[in-house]
Amino acid sequence: MSTEFFSYAGTVEVGPRDGLQNEATLLATETKVEFIERAVAAGVRRVEATAFVHPDRVPQMADAEAVMSKVPRRDDVSYIGLVLNARGFERARDAGVDEVNAVTVATDTFGRRNQGTTVEEGVAVCGDIVARAHQAGLPASVTVAAAFGCPFEGEVGPRRVAELARRIADSGPAEIAVADTIGVGVPSQVTDLLGRLREATGDLPLRCHFHNTRNTGYANAVAALQAGVSWLDASIGGIGGCPFAPGATGNIATEDLEYLLAGTGVRTGLDLARLAETGRWIGERLGSDVPAQLGRVDAFPRRTEA
Amino acid sequence: MSTEFFSYAGTVEVGPRDGLQNEATLLATETKVEFIERAVAAGVRRVEATAFVHPDRVPQMADAEAVMSKVPRRDDVSYIGLVLNARGFERARDAGVDEVNAVTVATDTFGRRNQGTTVEEGVAVCGDIVARAHQAGLPASVTVAAAFGCPFEGEVGPRRVAELARRIADSGPAEIAVADTIGVGVPSQVTDLLGRLREATGDLPLRCHFHNTRNTGYANAVAALQAGVSWLDASIGGIGGCPFAPGATGNIATEDLEYLLAGTGVRTGLDLARLAETGRWIGERLGSDVPAQLGRVDAFPRRTEA
Numbered sequence: 001m002s003t004e005f006f007s008y009a010g011t012v013e014v015g016p017r018d019g020l021q022n023e024a025t026l027l028a029t030e031t032k033v034e035f036i037e038r039a040v041a042a043g044v045r046r047v048e049a050t051a052f053v054h055p056d057r058v059p060q061m062a063d064a065e066a067v068m069s070k071v072p073r074r075d076d077v078s079y080i081g082l083v084l085n086a087r088g089f090e091r092a093r094d095a096g097v098d099e100v101n102a103v104t105v106a107t108d109t110f111g112r113r114n115q116g117t118t119v120e121e122g123v124a125v126c127g128d129i130v131a132r133a134h135q136a137g138l139p140a141s142v143t144v145a146a147a148f149g150c151p152f153e154g155e156v157g158p159r160r161v162a163e164l165a166r167r168i169a170d171s172g173p174a175e176i177a178v179a180d181t182i183g184v185g186v187p188s189q190v191t192d193l194l195g196r197l198r199e200a201t202g203d204l205p206l207r208c209h210f211h212n213t214r215n216t217g218y219a220n221a222v223a224a225l226q227a228g229v230s231w232l233d234a235s236i237g238g239i240g241g242c243p244f245a246p247g248a249t250g251n252i253a254t255e256d257l258e259y260l261l262a263g264t265g266v267r268t269g270l271d272l273a274r275l276a277e278t279g280r281w282i283g284e285r286l287g288s289d290v291p292a293q294l295g296r297v298d299a300f301p302r303r304t305e306a
Numbered sequence: 307m308s309t310e311f312f313s314y315a316g317t318v319e320v321g322p323r324d325g326l327q328n329e330a331t332l333l334a335t336e337t338k339v340e341f342i343e344r345a346v347a348a349g350v351r352r353v354e355a356t357a358f359v360h361p362d363r364v365p366q367m368a369d370a371e372a373v374m375s376k377v378p379r380r381d382d383v384s385y386i387g388l389v390l391n392a393r394g395f396e397r398a399r400d401a402g403v404d405e406v407n408a409v410t411v412a413t414d415t416f417g418r419r420n421q422g423t424t425v426e427e428g429v430a431v432c433g434d435i436v437a438r439a440h441q442a443g444l445p446a447s448v449t450v451a452a453a454f455g456c457p458f459e460g461e462v463g464p465r466r467v468a469e470l471a472r473r474i475a476d477s478g479p480a481e482i483a484v485a486d487t488i489g490v491g492v493p494s495q496v497t498d499l500l501g502r503l504r505e506a507t508g509d510l511p512l513r514c515h516f517h518n519t520r521n522t523g524y525a526n527a528v529a530a531l532q533a534g535v536s537w538l539d540a541s542i543g544g545i546g547g548c549p550f551a552p553g554a555t556g557n558i559a560t561e562d563l564e565y566l567l568a569g570t571g572v573r574t575g576l577d578l579a580r581l582a583e584t585g586r587w588i589g590e591r592l593g594s595d596v597p598a599q600l601g602r603v604d605a606f607p608r609r610t611e612a
Contacts, residue, residue, distance in 0.1 A: 005494035149606055184606040186569035187528050188311035214606070215518070215562040215599045216569075219525040222493050248603050256521040263492035263522075293521045297554050300455055300490040300520070 006225040009266050010046065011254055012207065013039045015235035015282065016067075017048040017082055018251055021060045022240045025286045029063045033070040035282055039236055040077055042274035044254070047071075048101060048233070051082035052091040068095040080141075084115045089129050093136050100138055101177075102129040104168070105145045106161055109152035110181075114145070123164065127171035134172065141175035142168045143209065147193070148178075148185035158189065162196035169201040176204055177233070180220065183213025183248070187223035194227040209233035210252050211240070212291065217252040218260060232257065237279035237290035253292035255279050259299060272299050312531040315572050316352065317560055318513065319345045321541035321588065322373070323354040323388055324557055327366045328546045331592045335369045339376040341588055345542055346383055348580035350560070353377075354407060354539070357388035358397040374401040386447075390421045395435050399442050406444055407483075408435040410474070411451045412467055415458035416487075420451065429470065433477035440478065447481035448474045449515065453499070454484075454491035464495065468502035475507040482510055483539070486526065489519025489554070493529035500533040513537035516558050518544065518597065523558040524566060538563065543585035543596035559598035561585050565605060578605050 016036050020027060027035075036047055049071055055062035064081070071079055080099040081092035092100050104122030105111035111122050126142045133140035147161045165176050178193065190208070197206055208224040210217040210232070221232050234257045240250025255275035261268055276294045283290040322342050326333060333341075342353055355377055361368035370387070377385055386405045387398035398406050410428030411417035417428050432448045439446035453467045471482050484499065491499075496514070503512055514530040516523040516538070527538050540563045546556025561581035567574055582600045589596040 005497065154607070182606075183603075184569075186566045188570040191311065212521075213599060213603055214565050215524050215559065216566050218521050219528045219566065222525045222528070249599065253521065259520050260492045260522050260525065263490075264494040293519060293555065297489075297519055300488075301460070 005264050007266060008230055009225055009261050009268060010231045011044065011257065011268065011270065012046040012048055012080065012231060012233045013044040013236065013254060014048045014209070014233045014251055015039065015237065015239055015254070017051050017061070018233070019235035019237070019239035021051065021058060022250065023060070023286050026060060027285060029066045029070070031285055032063070032067050035236075035278070036067070036071050038274070038278040038281065040072055040074065042236075042278055043268070043270040045076055045269070046078045046080065046231075048082060049079045049097070052088040052095070053082070053084055064091065065095045068097060083129060085125055086128060086132065089132050093138065097138070099141065099174070100129065100133055101141045101143055102126040102173075103143045103145055104164070106147050106156045106164060107150040107153040110146050110150045113152070119164065123167055126168055126173075130171045130173045139174040141177060141207065142173045143177040143179050144168070145179045145181045148180040148189060149182055151182050155184075158193040158196050161193060162200040165197050166200040169204050174205070175207055175231070176201055177207035177209055179209035179233075180211055181209075183211030183217060185210070185220055186216050187219045190220045190223040191227055194224060194229060198228070205230065207231035207233065211250060212238065212252050213248045218256065221252055221257060222260070236275055236292070237282045237295070238292040239282060239286065239290055249291035253279065253290070253294070255292050255294040259294050311570050313572060314536055315531055315567050315574060316537045317350065317563065317574065317576070318352040318354055318386065318537060318539045319350040319542065319560060320354045320515070320539045320557055321345065321543065321545055321560070323357050323367070324539070325541035325543070325545035327357065327364060328556065329366070329592050332366060333591060335372045335376070337591055338369070338373050341542075341584070342373070342377050344580070344584040344587065346378055346380070348542075348584055349574070349576040351382055351575070352384045352386060352537075354388060355385040355403070358394040358401070359388070359390055370397065371401045374403060389435060391431055392434060392438065395438050399444065403444070405447065405480075406435065406439055407447045407449055408432040409449045409451055410470070412453050412462045412470060413456040413459040416452045416456045419458070425470065429473050432474055432479075436477045436479045445480040447483060447513065448479045449483040449485050450474070451485045451487045454486040454495060455488055457488050461490075464499040464502050467499060468506040471503050472506040475510050480511065481513055481537070482507055483513035483515055485515035485539075486517055487515075489517030489523060491516070491526055492522050493525045496526045496529040497533055500530060500535060504534070511536065513539065515539035517546070517556060518558050519554045524562065527558055527563060528566070542581055542598070543588045543601070544598040545588060545592065545596055555597035559585065559596070559600070561598050561600040565600050
């Protein structure tokens with residue numbers, strides 16, 4: 001199998017955070033920790049483990065400290081805590097995360113509703129979090145949410161996102177991510193946006209976060225890898241749904257992405273069978289069929305016929 | 307929106323044939339005709355309307371002549387009949403199809419089970435059908451089924467498929483299609499195979515047929531369009547499942563593909579709202595939720611922010 005298509009991809013497992021946060025079923029802390037243990041056993045090396053946000057606003061993440069106190073600590077596994085402000089950063093640091101991920105939103109309306117900040121305020125808050133992370137010796141990434149579209153303001157143009165990324169890059173994060181939070185982007189937009197981001201941010205590592213809400217998530221992932229992005233967010237089982245589209249599918253599924261990557265000849269270190277088994281397992285815990293296909297159909301083991 | 311990504315795509319609506327053939331629910335002829343009428347009203351201009359095969363083997367297609375006698379005839383709409391042998395061709399011709407699509411399978415085991423022919427026999431039969439179509443003044447396309455993998459023999463290499471296509475091309479079909487019948491291919495394989503097919507078949511029009519069984523179908527479609535293929539098969543609702551994988555999703559959905567194409571700036575003449583409505587409608591007729599997403603979530607109407 002040729003690897004010319006793209007030769008490297010790493011995944012950040014966001015099932016424990018973005019996945020569970022958008023599911024109606026509240027899981028016990030022990031179940032969340034087992035989810036993370038299973039992900040690590042399946043080869044995942046970066047995990048967005050939880051969010052340090054207000055428990056009244058996001059009850060699914062109220063046990064952030066308890067989760068972090070129980071995850072399996074390994075030198076080769078990095079646990080990321082999502083934080084939205086200085087208080088969240090302090091909690092994450094004290095809970096012993098390996099990285100923080102700050103979030104700003106590309107539109108004022110969604111930003112105010114999601115986290116109480118306008119775009120301008122979000123850039124400032126992210127800069128503050130990055131500065132605090134530098135002081136604490138923690139890598140900080142910044143995610144631009146709604147980078148392709150906003151449920152309230154409609155389409156978000158790539159120029160706006162690239163300008164936002166340029167300003168975020170000035171604060172010195174370790175990585176910038178763009179998130180298609182509501183799953184509206186298509187591959188040509190991914191290609192276009194990433195080209196502009198590359199110009200705007202130099203050689204800063206980029207990460208992409210796609211939802212499969214309109215069945216474009218995997219095609220977008222391929223476009224991102226072809227554009228030279230090395231890291232993709234994905235959730236085991238494809239859990240997560242979309243708070244703005246009841247019944248919609250969630251993040252791209254780690255197991256389905258791994259099927260595609262393995263078929264492309266990209267070595268990720270992920271164990272497809274274990275991922276698929278964990279996708280079925282988390283679906284049972286959530287009481288629903290998960291969107292991932294690889295828990296439903298076999299992985300079609302490959303020979304190498306020319 | 308840039309159209310550099312790819313600038314043209316046509317779809318062949320295969321819901322009435324590949325879609326319905328693989329659904330457990332038998333629909334009345336009138337319902338099938340209404341499905342086709344709705345597809346045409348949504349802008350579809352090539353429809354694989356039915357298959358002229360033995361009713362004992364494929365009861366879903368037993369009313370092929372009745373369906374063809376009732377579809378709305380228009381100068382700008384081409385109805386395709388799937389045929390597997392001379393008898394099927396004669397039936398299709400007599401029923402007044404505008405095109406025929408012959409099928410050969412890339413492996414002996416699947417070929418014998420699907421249609422009672424080895425690869426060698428299938429090439430000969432397709433050549434015979436193409437010759438008969440020439441005589442009758444009908445365009446004939448040939449589809450190579452299981453072109454990425456076979457449920458019995460495993461992975462199918464691109465060299466084998468390209469050689470098969472070269473021999474089929476010698477018989478003079480109007481178009482050659484490659485079908486990922488069991489939904490195992492990934493985009494890098496699509497790119498690779500289409501490059502070899504182009505070499506093997508010169509400037510013969512190519513068409514691709516993808517199933518979304520492992521969530522690679524839309525990424526494969528994009529890879530095919532980027533490789534210069536102009537025509538893609540798709541089914542409204544994404545109906546069709548997979549006879550070898552119970553519970554699996556079917557063909558790529560016409561409405562979800564159109565969402566992607568519209569976002570890319572490709573003008574197809576398709577009406578997304580009507581496609582999505584028809585996807586919901588056929589799901590009700592079949593008594594199941596269809597895999598298409600665009601009947602479930604909105605089309606996110608676009609502005610043109612830079």
